[in-house]
Each structure stands twice: as C-alpha cells, then as structure tokens.
Amino acid sequence: MNLRRLKxxxxxxxxxxxxxxxxxxxxxxxxxxMLLLFGYALTLDVDxxxxxxxxxxxxxxxxxxxxxxxxSRYFTIVDSVENYRSIERGIDKSSxxxxxxxxxxxxxxxxxxxxxxxxxxxxxxxxxxTQIGLGYAQAIVEAYSAKLRxxxxxxxxxxxxxxxxxxQVRVWYNSELKSRxxxxxxxxxxxxxxxxxxxxxxxIAREWENGTMEQLLSTPVRxxxxxxxxxxxxxxxxxxxxxxxxxxxVFVFQVPFRGSAWFLFFSSCTFxxxxxxxxIFISATVRTQLLAYQMGMLSSFLPAFLLSxxxxxxxxxxxxxxxxxxxxxxxxxxxxxxxxxxKGVGWEMLLANLALLVAYASLVxxxxxxKMRLKVA
Amino acid sequence: MSLKRILYIIRKEVRQAFRExxxxxxxxxxxxxxxxxxxxxxxxxxxxxxxxxxxxDHTPQSRDLLAKFEGSHRFELVAxxxxxxxxxxxxxSGTADLVVRVLxxxxxxxxxxxxxxxxxxxxxxxxxxxxxxxxxAAGVIxxxxxxxxxxxxxxxxxxxxxxxxxxxxTPSVNLQSRVWFNADLKSRNYFVPxxxxxxxxxxxxxxxxMAIVREKEIGTMEQLMVTPIKxLELMIGKTLPFAVVGIIDMGLVVxxxRLLFQVPFRGNILVLLxxxxxxxxxxxGAGLFISTVSRTQQQxxxxTFLFFQPAFLLSxxxxxxxxxxxxxxxxxxxxxxxYxxxxxxxxxxKGSGVTVLWPQMLALAVIxxxxxxxxxxxxxxxxx
Numbered sequence: 001m002n003l004r005r006l007k008x009x010x011x012x013x014x015x016x017x018x019x020x021x022x023x024x025x026x027x028x029x030x031x032x033x034m035l036l037l038f039g040y041a042l043t044l045d046v047d048x049x050x051x052x053x054x055x056x057x058x059x060x061x062x063x064x065x066x067x068x069x070x071x072s073r074y075f076t077i078v079d080s081v082e083n084y085r086s087i088e089r090g091i092d093k094s095s096x097x098x099x100x101x102x103x104x105x106x107x108x109x110x111x112x113x114x115x116x117x118x119x120x121x122x123x124x125x126x127x128x129x130t131q132i133g134l135g136y137a138q139a140i141v142e143a144y145s146a147k148l149r150x151x152x153x154x155x156x157x158x159x160x161x162x163x164x165x166x167x168q169v170r171v172w173y174n175s176e177l178k179s180r181x182x183x184x185x186x187x188x189x190x191x192x193x194x195x196x197x198x199x200x201x202x203x204i205a206r207e208w209e210n211g212t213m214e215q216l217l218s219t220p221v222r223x224x225x226x227x228x229x230x231x232x233x234x235x236x237x238x239x240x241x242x243x244x245x246x247x248x249x250v251f252v253f254q255v256p257f258r259g260s261a262w263f264l265f266f267s268s269c270t271f272x273x274x275x276x277x278x279x280i281f282i283s284a285t286v287r288t289q290l291l292a293y294q295m296g297m298l299s300s301f302l303p304a305f306l307l308s309x310x311x312x313x314x315x316x317x318x319x320x321x322x323x324x325x326x327x328x329x330x331x332x333x334x335x336x337x338x339x340x341x342x343k344g345v346g347w348e349m350l351l352a353n354l355a356l357l358v359a360y361a362s363l364v365x366x367x368x369x370x371k372m373r374l375k376v377a
Numbered sequence: 378m379s380l381k382r383i384l385y386i387i388r389k390e391v392r393q394a395f396r397e398x399x400x401x402x403x404x405x406x407x408x409x410x411x412x413x414x415x416x417x418x419x420x421x422x423x424x425x426x427x428x429x430x431x432x433x434d435h436t437p438q439s440r441d442l443l444a445k446f447e448g449s450h451r452f453e454l455v456a457x458x459x460x461x462x463x464x465x466x467x468x469x470s471g472t473a474d475l476v477v478r479v480l481x482x483x484x485x486x487x488x489x490x491x492x493x494x495x496x497x498x499x500x501x502x503x504x505x506x507x508x509x510x511x512x513x514a515a516g517v518i519x520x521x522x523x524x525x526x527x528x529x530x531x532x533x534x535x536x537x538x539x540x541x542x543x544x545x546x547t548p549s550v551n552l553q554s555r556v557w558f559n560a561d562l563k564s565r566n567y568f569v570p571x572x573x574x575x576x577x578x579x580x581x582x583x584x585x586x587m588a589i590v591r592e593k594e595i596g597t598m599e600q601l602m603v604t605p606i607k608x609l610e611l612m613i614g615k616t617l618p619f620a621v622v623g624i625i626d627m628g629l630v631v632x633x634x635r636l637l638f639q640v641p642f643r644g645n646i647l648v649l650l651x652x653x654x655x656x657x658x659x660x661x662g663a664g665l666f667i668s669t670v671s672r673t674q675q676q677x678x679x680x681t682f683l684f685f686q687p688a689f690l691l692s693x694x695x696x697x698x699x700x701x702x703x704x705x706x707x708x709x710x711x712x713x714x715x716y717x718x719x720x721x722x723x724x725x726x727k728g729s730g731v732t733v734l735w736p737q738m739l740a741l742a743v744i745x746x747x748x749x750x751x752x753x754x755x756x757x758x759x760x761x
Contacts, residue, residue: 124559135512164525174501
C-alpha cells in the first residue's frame with residue numbers, strides 16, 4: 001500500500017465527478033433538493049380537511065354542532081350543499097374529502113331527549129388521512145355530545161355530568177407530530193445510498209467498459225489501492241452530504257438533535273463505508289454500466305427508500321418483508337439516526353445497530369477486495 | 378415521411394429488444410418486481426400497535442379498561458412496565474408504540490362521577506404512526522367513558538327523583554361514519570394504483586432515452602443517419618415500440634394489482650387506456666429530451682433519475698398535494714405524473730369516468746403535446 005498512489009487514484013476519481021455535471025448534481029444538488037422538499041413541501045400531517053356541510057335540519061341546534069367543526073383546525077368547511085348528489089360530485093372530483101350530514105329530525109330528537117344523528121361521509125381512497133380525520137371528527141362529536149348530556153342533566157336537576165375519563169395524550173420525542181422531524185434525518189441514509197448506488201457502482205464498470213482498466217492495471221497501482229482510492233473520493237463526497245443534511249436539518253428545519261454528534265458521525269462513517277464497498281462490489285461483479293446501475297438501484301437505493309423505516313414503518317409491513325428488511329443496512333442506520341436526533345438515546349440503546357453496521361461494512365469490504373483481486377488476476 | 382421506413386425502424390427496434398434474453402426480461406420483469414416491493418412495503422396502516430400497560434389503580438374498573446383496549450383488535454399488549462425507567466426504556470427502544478398509565482384513584486373518580494384521567498404516552502418518532510395510535514387510544518377511552526356516563530346518568534337521576542324510576546333520557550349526538558371507495562381503509566388500495574402510475578412513467582422514460590443513446594454510444598447513429606431515414610421517422614420508429622411496451626406493462630401491472638393485491642378496479646379500462654396514451658406522450662417526449670442531452674448511457678440513466686425523482690415526490694403518491702405549500706402546489710401543475718396519479722387512482726377506486734377526469738386528461742394531453750414538440754424539435758436539430 002502506497003500513500004502516493006492512493007492519493008493519485010483519489011484525485012483522478014474526484015476529477016471525474018467534478019467534470020460531469022450530472023454526477024455533481026446527483027451528489028450535491030439532489031440531496032439538497034430532497035431536503036428542501038421533505039422539509040418544506042412534503043408532509044403527512046393531516047389538517048384542514050376540505051369538507052362540505054349538508055344541514056338538513058337548519059335549526060340553531062344543528063348550526064351549533066357545525067360550529068364545532070368550523071372551529072377546528074383539522075377541518076375547513078368549503079361550502080354548504082343541499083343534497084347528496086352535490087356531495088357525491090364533490091367527492092368524485094376530489095374537491096372535498098369529507099361531508100358532514102345533519103339528519104332531518106336532528107333537533108327534534110335532541111329536544112325529545114333522544115339521540116340526534118349526524119353522518120360523516122369520507123372519501124376513503126387515502127386511508128391514512130381518512131382514519132386520522134375520522135378520529136378528529138369522532139372526538140369533536142363526542143365532546144359536544146357529552147356537553148349536551150350534562151346540560152340536560154343539570155336542567156333536570158340531576159347534577160352536572162362529567163366526562164368520565166379524559167385521556168391525557170402526551171407524545172414523546174416529536175411532540176408536535178411533525179412528519180419532517182422524522183423524515184429529514186432519515187434522508188441522510190437515502191442520500192448516502194444515492195452516492196453508493198448511482199455513482200460508486202458505476203465507477204469500476206466504467207473503467208472496464210471504456211477499456212481504461214487495462215491501462216490502470218499496467219500502472220503500479222494495486223487492486224487494494226484502486227478500491228481504497230476510489231472509496232476515498234466517494235467517501236469525502238458522502239461526508240459533505242452528511243454534513244449538509246445534518247446542518248440543514250438542525251438549523252433550517254429545527255429538527256431536535258438530542259443525542260451525541262460523535263455517535264452519529266461514527267455510525268454514519270461506518271454506514272457510508274459499507275454502502276460504498278457494496279457499490280464497488282457490484283461494479284466489480286458486473287462489467288457493464290447499465291447492469292451495474294440496475295443492480296445498484298434494486299439492491300441499495302430502493303431498499304434504503306422503502307424498507308428502512310425512513311417513511312414507511314417497518315413494523316407495519318407483512319412478515320416476509322420484515323424478515324427481508326433485516327438484511328437492509330439502511331434499516332439499522334435509520335434507527336440510529338432517529339434515536340440520535342429525536343430520542344437522544346445513546347450507546348447502550350443503539351450499540352446492537354452499530355455492531356451490525358460494522359459487521360456489514362467489514363463483510364462487504366472483504367468481498368469487494370476479493371472480487372477485485374479475482375477480476376484483475 | 379414514409380410509412381415503410383418507419384416500419385423498418387420499428388422492426389429493427391423490436392428485434393433488438395427481443396433478441397437478447399436479458400433485454401427481453403428487462404422489459405417486463407423489473408416492473409413486476411417493483412410493483413411487488415412497493416406494493417408490500419408502502420403501507421401506512423397501523424395494525425396491532427404495541428401497547429405497554431401500567432396499572433397503578435388495580436381495580437376492576439382499570440382492568441375493564443385494559444379489556445376494552447385488548448378487545449378493540451387495534452392493540453397488542455407487549456409489556457407491563459413497573460417503573461418509570463422501564464417505561465422510558467420501552468419507548469426508547471421502540472418495543473412499545475404507546476404506554477397507557479392508569480393513575481391511582483381511577484376507579485374512585487369514575488364511580489363518583491368525577492373526571493378520571495388516563496395518561497397515554499405515545500412514541501412520536503414516526504409522526505404518522507403516532508397520530509393513528511393516539512386516535513385509536515382516544516377512541517377506546519372515549520368509548521369506555523361513554524359507558525361510564527350512561528351509568529352515572531341513570532344513578533344520579535334515579536337517586537334524586539322521589540317519584541320512583543324515571544326514564545333516563547338525555548339528548549346525545551350519534552355519529553355514523555361511512556367511508557366511500559375503500560371501506561376497509563386499507564392503504565394498499567390507495568398505494569398500489571399509485572405504484573402503477575410510477576412504474577409506467579419510469580419504464581417508458583428509461584427505455585426511450587436508453588435506446589437512442591445506445592445508438593450514439595455504439596456509433597450506429599451515424600450509420601442510421603446515412604440511410605434515407607429522416608429524423609422524424611427515426612423518432613417515431615424509436616418511440617412507438619416503447620409506447621406499446623408501456624401499454625403492455627400497464628396491463629400486466631394492473632392485472633397483478635387486481636389479482637395479487639386484490640385492489641378493486643371499479644372504472645372503465647378504456648378510460649385508463651386513453652389516459653395512459655396521453656401520459657405516454659409526455660414520458661416518451663421526456664425520454665427523447667433526455668437522449669438529446671446525454672451522450673452515454675450512464676449520463677442518460679442519471680438524467681432520468683434527476684427528472685424522475687422530483688416528479689415522483691411531487692406527484693402526491695405518498696404526500697398529498699393538498700398538504701403542500703401553495704407555491705409548490707403550483708409547481709405540481711406542470712408535473713404530468715401528478716395528473717396521471719389522480720386518474721389512475723380515480724379509475725381504480727372511485728370508478729370515475731371521463732366526465733370527472735377530463736380536466737386531468739386534458740392537462741396531460743396539453744403537457745404531452747408541448748413536451749413532444751419541444752423534444753422533437755431538439756432531437757431534429759441534434760441530428761442535422
């Protein structure tokens with residue numbers, strides 16, 4: 001191993017990246033764009049659900065009920081309609097997601113001491129929004145109903161009726177329930193995977209395809225130096241990306257950072273190293289760029305995006321997929337990132353994850369170097 | 378323009394695509410694999426939230442509440458921590474999605490008609506799961522509260538009226554919710570049609586740009602140019618086969634969605650076909666454009682990714698367009714994937730027809746024609 005040769009390979013590789021605007025955009029602009037999108041534009045938070053009101057009853061009682069919805073930040077009443085047809089049309093066109101229908105004899109029933117009926121029609125296509133929205137509607141009606149009962153009870157001399165049980169919900173780690181607080185840190189994993197899958201996996205395949213590998217082999221550069229040199233170039237890019245992600249997350253989006261920065265740094269380096277070695281491994285295995293790209297996408301970017309728990313919680317997936325996800329290093333890394341950012345937990349909680357990352361990285365590094373040796377020899 | 382020459386190119390293109398077994402597989406296998414991965418992995422439902430139960434009251438009432446939680450089929454009891462440290466650990470390590478703490482005096486308060494409180498600690502690290510979990514928990518608790526109040530109301534009235542038992546009628550509001558289009562509230566029904574839209578976009582974009590750039594890279598483009606084939610003919614001959622592949626992939630993917638994932642298909646397949654053709658206009662046009670700015674296949678792939686990733690994220694696939702800031706919503710107006718996504722979901726789940734979906738189809742057609750014209754112009758110039 002010679003330091004000068006290593007440096008030369010690294011420099012050559014960096015020049016390749018800087019010279020092609022696409023690589024540069026992929027390596028630096030893409031992560032930034034995803035950060036901005038996930039930070040500003042993309043959210044799973046449910047509020048201001050567009051709603052129609054169909055007040056069949058038109059009495060002070062029914063209006064009072066509707067006021068409860070109007071006052072909630074979760075619903076925006078777009079319009080009042082007079083029949084089911086309009087509701088159907090609105091939901092079909094997706095101009096509203098929901099409609100409140102107050103039944104015809106709502107106030108009559110209430111005054112008679114019976115239950116007044118309210119119907120909620122919900123466009124269930126997006127089941128996630130629907131469930132959360134229905135939950136909010138339920139809570140509003142429940143609270144209002146309890147108040148009505150209590151008032152009636154007092155009037156009849158039965159004494160005040162209190163809500164029997166009040167849940168005090170407290171959300172830990174992410175008290176405002178903002179989706180960006182958990183998605184933005186997870187982006188570090190996805191970004192590093194872009195570098196590994198799309199840039200690294202092509203680098204050696206390109207040398208084969210262009211025939212420059214033979215030239216490299218005739219120089220005194222050894223396989224291990226070649227692998228390490230290329231790794232170093234992409235590693236520095238990855239570190240820059242990681243830094244950008246962390247800084248933007250903490251300072252621009254105010255994502256809480258509760259854990260140890262050193263722990264995060266150390267595990268990111270491990271993860272990055274493993275991911276890059278995987279890229280090199282692919283690239284040494286298949287000789288064409290097209291195939292290298294396809295394999296890179298399928299084996300590193302997509303799993304990091306889908307199976308890591310970055311957006312979609314792993315525990316909700318079918319059992320088989322959960323088992324597969326154990327083989328996805330990004331899964332362990334995303335747990336670490338979430339733990340460090342939101343939970344502020346330290347070594348003792350995340351050590352197992354880190355150990356697996358280390359094991360993965362060393363295994364893949366060994367495989368990559370071996371593969372290179374075989375190919376070259 | 379000569380039809381014969383176009384047919385020749387199509388024949389050449391089809392032969393090229395089908396000659397190699399690997400290439401043949403590439404046309405149809407990746408879309409299915411992607412549908413499978415996406416279809417199984419992309420899921421925002423919460424089934425069996427992991428519940429940790431802390432009972433500091435130890436009364437029949439508190440046990441009753443636990444039974445209500447377990448009976449709701451939404452929760453699975455995973456732990457009964459006995460100290461604050463254990464509670465933190467359950468949440469920190471993620472073994473529990475929520476901890477419910479029944480405080481001492483719970484039963485006393487419920488029986489005396491005071492408001493008892495129950496603490497619900499939710500693991501918020503995934504905000505979406507947390508929202509669902511706390512909604513479910515609140516639902517169970519308010520159900521319990523309603524029953525308790527019924528009892529209270531009866532007791533209080535009966536106790537105070539001298540003339541014997543009265544009819545304990547109190548007004549209340551009864552909420553009936555009805556969910557349209559996706560009554561089981563499965564997020565798979567929402568996501569799988571979305572995946573269909575994405576896959577068609579990616580496959581056609583990729584294939585077109587690669588097919589043209591490959592000719593450049595190997596140097597056969599020069600050979601094509603010395604033949605009497607005109608640029609426009611070349612363009613049509615190059616894109617048409619991939620349009621057909623796109624349509625076949627579409628059918629294949631819809632079939633898998635229908636049979637394997639059991640996603641309802643309520644609309645008319647012809648509406649979907651028409652919309653797909655409009656959409657293919659844009660994706661093939663974009664593919665052509667990418668081929669004009671790329672010299673190597675590697676560049677073409679990267680550029681495809683650069684185009685596709687933002688289009689995918691801004692399509693409303695996972696993150697509703699409705700939630701985006703207004704400026705970003707305006708940007709999505711020029712995103713063809715957004716319209717196609719709305720159409721595919723509308724046709725699958727709502728059974729919508731042209732009367733409802735015409736604005737989206739019109740938008741697609743307009744974008745398609747614009748993109749196609751621009752790319753064709755650029756393609757033409759590049760060749761001359």
